[in-house]
Amino acid sequence: MNRPLRRLAGVVALLFLTLFASTTHVQFFAAEDLRAKPTNSRQLYAELGRDRGPILVAGGGQVAVGTPVDDAYKFLRTYPSGPLYAHVTGYYSIRYGTSGVERAQNDVLSGTADRLFYRRLSDLVTGRQPRGGSVELTIDPVVQQAASEALGERKGAVVALDPATGDVLAMVSNPTYDPNALATHDAAAAQEAWQGLLADEDDPLTNRATGALYPPGSTFKIITSAAALESGDYTADTLLDGPAELDLPLTSSTLGNDEGTECGPGGKVSLIDALEISCNTAFGSLGMTLGADALAEQSERFGFGQELQIPLSVATSSFPTDLNAPQTAQSAIGQFDVRATPLQVAMISAAVANGGVLMEPNVVRTVRDADLDVVETRSPQELGRAVSEETAATLTTMMRAVVDSGTGTRAQIEGVQVAGKTGTAQHGEGLPPYAWFTSFAPADDPEVAVAVVIEDGGTVDSAYGGRLAAPVAKQVMEAVINR
Amino acid sequence: MATVLPVYPRTRRGVELLLLLLAVALSMSAYAVVGLTETGALPADFFLHGGALGVLAGVLHVVVRWRASYADPVLLPVATLLNGVGLVMIHRLDLAEDSALASRQLVWSALGIVAAGAVLWLLRDHRVLRRYTFTAMVAGFGLLLLPLVPGLGKTINGARIWIGVGPLSFQPGELAKILLAVFFAGYLVVHRDALSLTGPKLLWLQLPRMRDLGPLLVAWGASVGVLVLERDLGTSLLFFGLFVAVLYVATERVSWIVLGLLLFVGGALAAATTFSHVQQRVDIWLHPFAAENLDRSYQLVQGLFGMAAGGLLGTGLDRGRPDIVPYAESDFIYSSLGEELGLAGLFAVLLLYVLLVERGLRTAVGVRDGFGKLLAGGLAFSVALQVFVVAGGVTRVIPLTGLTMPFLAYGGSSLVSNWIIVGLLLRVSDLARRPAPEEPAGPGGDTGATQVVRLP
Numbered sequence: 001m002n003r004p005l006r007r008l009a010g011v012v013a014l015l016f017l018t019l020f021a022s023t024t025h026v027q028f029f030a031a032e033d034l035r036a037k038p039t040n041s042r043q044l045y046a047e048l049g050r051d052r053g054p055i056l057v058a059g060g061g062q063v064a065v066g067t068p069v070d071d072a073y074k075f076l077r078t079y080p081s082g083p084l085y086a087h088v089t090g091y092y093s094i095r096y097g098t099s100g101v102e103r104a105q106n107d108v109l110s111g112t113a114d115r116l117f118y119r120r121l122s123d124l125v126t127g128r129q130p131r132g133g134s135v136e137l138t139i140d141p142v143v144q145q146a147a148s149e150a151l152g153e154r155k156g157a158v159v160a161l162d163p164a165t166g167d168v169l170a171m172v173s174n175p176t177y178d179p180n181a182l183a184t185h186d187a188a189a190a191q192e193a194w195q196g197l198l199a200d201e202d203d204p205l206t207n208r209a210t211g212a213l214y215p216p217g218s219t220f221k222i223i224t225s226a227a228a229l230e231s232g233d234y235t236a237d238t239l240l241d242g243p244a245e246l247d248l249p250l251t252s253s254t255l256g257n258d259e260g261t262e263c264g265p266g267g268k269v270s271l272i273d274a275l276e277i278s279c280n281t282a283f284g285s286l287g288m289t290l291g292a293d294a295l296a297e298q299s300e301r302f303g304f305g306q307e308l309q310i311p312l313s314v315a316t317s318s319f320p321t322d323l324n325a326p327q328t329a330q331s332a333i334g335q336f337d338v339r340a341t342p343l344q345v346a347m348i349s350a351a352v353a354n355g356g357v358l359m360e361p362n363v364v365r366t367v368r369d370a371d372l373d374v375v376e377t378r379s380p381q382e383l384g385r386a387v388s389e390e391t392a393a394t395l396t397t398m399m400r401a402v403v404d405s406g407t408g409t410r411a412q413i414e415g416v417q418v419a420g421k422t423g424t425a426q427h428g429e430g431l432p433p434y435a436w437f438t439s440f441a442p443a444d445d446p447e448v449a450v451a452v453v454i455e456d457g458g459t460v461d462s463a464y465g466g467r468l469a470a471p472v473a474k475q476v477m478e479a480v481i482n483r
Numbered sequence: 484m485a486t487v488l489p490v491y492p493r494t495r496r497g498v499e500l501l502l503l504l505l506a507v508a509l510s511m512s513a514y515a516v517v518g519l520t521e522t523g524a525l526p527a528d529f530f531l532h533g534g535a536l537g538v539l540a541g542v543l544h545v546v547v548r549w550r551a552s553y554a555d556p557v558l559l560p561v562a563t564l565l566n567g568v569g570l571v572m573i574h575r576l577d578l579a580e581d582s583a584l585a586s587r588q589l590v591w592s593a594l595g596i597v598a599a600g601a602v603l604w605l606l607r608d609h610r611v612l613r614r615y616t617f618t619a620m621v622a623g624f625g626l627l628l629l630p631l632v633p634g635l636g637k638t639i640n641g642a643r644i645w646i647g648v649g650p651l652s653f654q655p656g657e658l659a660k661i662l663l664a665v666f667f668a669g670y671l672v673v674h675r676d677a678l679s680l681t682g683p684k685l686l687w688l689q690l691p692r693m694r695d696l697g698p699l700l701v702a703w704g705a706s707v708g709v710l711v712l713e714r715d716l717g718t719s720l721l722f723f724g725l726f727v728a729v730l731y732v733a734t735e736r737v738s739w740i741v742l743g744l745l746l747f748v749g750g751a752l753a754a755a756t757t758f759s760h761v762q763q764r765v766d767i768w769l770h771p772f773a774a775e776n777l778d779r780s781y782q783l784v785q786g787l788f789g790m791a792a793g794g795l796l797g798t799g800l801d802r803g804r805p806d807i808v809p810y811a812e813s814d815f816i817y818s819s820l821g822e823e824l825g826l827a828g829l830f831a832v833l834l835l836y837v838l839l840v841e842r843g844l845r846t847a848v849g850v851r852d853g854f855g856k857l858l859a860g861g862l863a864f865s866v867a868l869q870v871f872v873v874a875g876g877v878t879r880v881i882p883l884t885g886l887t888m889p890f891l892a893y894g895g896s897s898l899v900s901n902w903i904i905v906g907l908l909l910r911v912s913d914l915a916r917r918p919a920p921e922e923p924a925g926p927g928g929d930t931g932a933t934q935v936v937r938l939p
Binding site: 001002003004005006007008009011012015016018019020022023024025026027028030031032034035037039040042095096191194195198 | 728731732733735772774775777778781784787788789790791792793794795804807821825826829830833836837840841844847848853856857860863864867868870871874875878879880
């Protein structure tokens, strides 16, 4: 019986080798990943009892603050405005980790950031319990409130940017949630809230403004126009083919206009008129003429394909590759596989508004230490030039025409010039389309650039970005201009 | 010409004492470190508590000298060190959680060591146990199924492998393990020839006869029954693994292993697809980080986070947060040690188990009687398998189960049972290493005829 006993020893060796390997995997190879898991609250435990710094909005109002309580954690994270800023601040939960700015700026808020080094040094010397620094956001509470009210209960998102600096003035995502429900120290209540949010089909935890990728629809025509103007072969008055239906090569299908009519007399329409009435056939044929490469390059200059940390993580918008002619035509009007976040669409308007220069979006303005001394103030960063100044001016004129007399008239503001573009994005047979609107105002001296997307855009044929989304954008722009 | 001379192995009791002192010194240093980190001073009862384990193990050492002087010298020190490290970690968790489990564990350690001593004292020859083969079977299966008795069984963490009498909880499966090892060894040493030499052949596999299959099917049925009724994959895996291993050693037939594995995998798959609690465990095992599993996988995930926080060298004793993990002192003592002693510490712990198991298997190889081989081999393998099931569950090799780390984890039933196993292994190893009684070598005796002839 000794031979099988020796073999059994071999099996035992195998069992233990497996354990040596799996333990090494957990404690060495996977350790970094495990430590970085969003649900890993060990860091939070290390911070227990520490005064976490507040998150403020522009003007100093607190939207996330540590409230002293009489339990083991000593401080309860509370969000005085509840759901209003949920997707910007994120949540801070002992059991489920952190998200949003709570996560992105955790080192500052918990007081462990290198930037707070001198502060920590003095804490060490004086034996003071380290306190967290505060983070002031670029969000303007008035604009945020206006955006939230304008969107109402509808599913979708609103982003407002300062075109000159990239500062995010408002960021709303619907449906939203109450971060207080997750931050509570009552484990059972937190669990119920968490499970409820996970079970919700509308996914309230996702920040649609930065984390959801939509087909941008006709708002993408701004980029197609930009590509045309930048090529040097087109002006706003160049005539394009705008038939009622565009024959797509290689296929038997066609690309049609929403009304099913020609875009101009004899099927000819100028570039500016095509944008004004959002002529699909004209932009489809224009896209095929310019080619997929030109569209891809122009979209990248507007920010597509770039990974952004603002410092919230932003989903990467994309323009598809390896397109044939009909796919290029579809993509030129923002359909097919073109995907963009609402933030990206706002960046298109912002770049045009800013004379063609694209600024890096940003939600954090100032970082202060616990004594409110400024540790860091962010200065505006350029991401690059999207279009020449001339092209930007031409695009502004074209987008003004959209609002003055085209599909976007509902965004008009008394006494202010508004430039914008509507969009209605199909995303599946029989599904209500997404209603888009992106704009900036005042057109001659832009203070704000906006993107609005509404997911349940009514019935298939009635949904125009102009009807649903433009009034929302209007209210947000007014809030900025009147402040 | 060379003559084979009788060899008189040294008893090695001195080595055992030395290793034992080392084990006690290591445990006491760890205890001191915890105290120094927590309060900056040695614990008030340092010499009382720290010395208790040393005194107990010392007494067992004396019993070994007296009653099993040729026993393997490594088993006792390894078991003592594991027991000591476990005690320190449980004490450390007591400090964090304001509980008093360590002193209870110390009492259980004493009981376990006394039980091991009693085995050595009362059981002069392990072959006596053969007489109780079927008694062991009845008692073993009885204990195994005891948690199913309504009113007696308790469901803890979804597994019904506990019995509760008043405030006391006991895992009868731990004791059943020993009894069933005795039964398997006793039964198979009698039936091994019938099992290994007859039966039809299928391809290269020599299949057993149908009537010999009976006991295999019974063992399989019992394991799957445990899995289904007590909801514990670990216990089921442990018993079936033990049975197949002993069966293989007895019959030297690979076909048993193949059949056994097929049966077990089949049973486990069927259970995994049929029963929601098994499905849930598997789902947690495969996707512990999925948002919808977070509440149920909390313990597993926190254990992994703890181990990750420990990294290569650990946070140091009393410097981590192993208390975040539910059941950090029992089910998850492996991750608690991983957090504070690091990968290095866990490697040391695993090597201690390797030593323990290897010494047990070596005993099985060395002992002359078939029953002793099967008993020692089975017990040693059961320890290895149990370590694998627990640590494998914590590190996500297999789904998590309700078994405990031998010697380390908090829990009286497990500790006492494992000390009894050490007692039995010591007993068998004594017989394995003890020289055969010397034959009077008269003139012209047998020894003179034994020659080794060197061929040209």
